[in-house]
Amino acid sequence: MQTIAAVARQPHADFTIETLDVAAPRADEVLVRIVGVGLCHTDLVFRDQFVPYPLPAVLGHEGAGVIEAVGAEVSGLQPGDRVVLGFSSCGHCARCDDGLPSYCSDFPPLNYAGGRLEDGSTAFSAGGTPVSSHFFGQSSFAAYTVVRARNVVKVVDPDAPLEILGPLGCGFQTGAGGVMRSMACPAGSSIAIVGGGPVGLAAVMGAVIRDCATIVLVEPVAARRQLALDLGATHVVDPAAGDVTAAIRAILPGGVDFAFDTSGRVAAIEAALAALAPRGMLGLVGVPPKAEDAVAINIAGMITYGQRVVGIMEGNSDPQTFIPELIAAHRAGRFPFDRLVTTFPLAEINAAIDAQKRGDCVKVVLIP
Template sequence: MHISAAVVQEVGAPFSMADVELQEPASDEVLVQIAGVGICHTDIAVKEGHLPFQLPGVLGHEGSGTVVSVGGDVTAVAVGDHVAISFNSCGMCPRCAMGESAYCHNFLEYNFSGVRSDGTSGLTSAGTKLGANFFGQSSLATHALAHERNVVKLPSDVPVELVGPLGCGIQTGAGAVFNSLDVQPESAVVVAGAGAVGLSAVMAAVVREASSIIAVDLHESRRTLATELGATHTIDPQAGPLADQIREIVPAGVDYAIDTTAVTPVVEQLLASLGMRGMLGLIGVPADPDAVFSVGLFQPPLLGLTIRGIVEGDSDPQTFIPYLLDLHRQGKFPFDKLITTMPMAQINEAVAAQHRGEVLKVVLTP
């Protein structure tokens, strides 16, 4: 079928809307008519060449919409179902068998290779194969091919056009608190970067009843929103050394620190802000893949610190996305306050607005 998609022709090029050919779903695939798709930092990182993907190609990995066709082996969803689409995984490796699909041994192949497992793409333009199957979906388009493993059936009362970011960015921030670090009640948490991922962590820390929730961001508007969402304190990192500002609030050091910035000096300051047995969770994708930060030989063992890399918030989308939606239904996780909708035709303007900090999370609607 012919669809419209946002194509990246080469590294550094803008998105360009184009008519492309989409194949029929394979036996394990689900064809979804996209109602909304979030723009995630990972999409931009690929576009700028910081992460591998076959170009020209179609990105997008926070899609949601309505099932319009299914492959012959699909039983989990049916035509007409509303779904959110999350990351893909193999389902067969040791980590998938343990229910830890975010750490699938074949994660790069299933999410970044640009092709299906059989080497086909599913997307072509003027006879040229496009990179597709990005996070098992390539949903910056009017329609996307996903897989039975990475679509999550939604309740009928959910605003389907808004839930796509639960499949990656919002899931990652919230999951860092609920799953990866398992933040405990009455603890102290600092979150660096009050974008959609960071503010999702803030909202999750509120649910976990942390006593001190500190949000760090350069933008005053984001610090204000963090307070509205439940942060007990906010910090402007330009106002002084970050670790000193954090310890003015929690003199003994925080129990948990979450970094969404991947900025080396920020990570080092977060590490210095941890108290005994503190945990540092790393979420951000650095612009430089060889970026490093200083840990110190004795500090982590002396203080019993843990430094934890986090992928997708250690989440099982099939259970975690419904959990977040249930919290939202109770008024405890207002993720919709993070979202601004824009037409997909304005994708480059949306990317620029997110980069300038004017909006937190853009969801594009076809």
């Protein structure tokens, strides 16, 4: 069969809309008709070769859709099932057994190899030439894609808005999970969140769910600061207005219990670290501009105050349990992520990228 897809052919270049051939799903795969797919900064990071990825490629890793066909060895899934697509993991290593599949020992090859690990084949081709697939196990910038069955999370709520659920598979679960699972912020605690994009605002909503007493968002765009307040942040800081550490400590002189950086910017991370209270924890999820970027840490100060810095992948989430939890929270009005979403046709992906970069919208969802 064939599908329309947004193809990355060159770093730092526009995606091209093309018709590709799609292979039939193998024994452990499913064919999914995509109804919506989130646009994530990570897609652009890989397109632009921050992490090497074989081009041409179909990227996209926040898909949601309907199963059209299943492989011979797939159980528990069938055509017609509504699904969200998560990241790929092996299911049998020590971290997967711990319920932490985002730290799977095979996470990089399963998600970043550009094809099937067993033989290097791809699900997409153009005129007989392979086009890289299986990005995060799914490559969902397409109307149809072939996905590892383990990536698939069934949506049992018939009223859940399927076309905008895809970002729960990465950005939203990273932000919410970072607060709710990785750092497990307790009720009454304080948190400073750096960056008011999709991940940061999901973290704000996660902090509200966890009943954090003080929720500070650091964000330069005024509209996003206001949205954070609407979503439950107690304070906002404009980093352009001056010293971010001083601004946070003006709100909480003793420092914050938790800080969560979504920016990847060294100066922002160091400002958040300097705002920590004794025994405070800083969680890092933002991709830095350069792979060699590093943060300076005062070793004596960290020892003296018992402070902690942790890297966080996908919010420590097990998609099979956490995505349904977020869908239920949305239904209950406690995780209103739909307020962050603006939809664009998949064919307008380049315009959508520009709009998101300008700050015209918070989270783009592309509709094939």
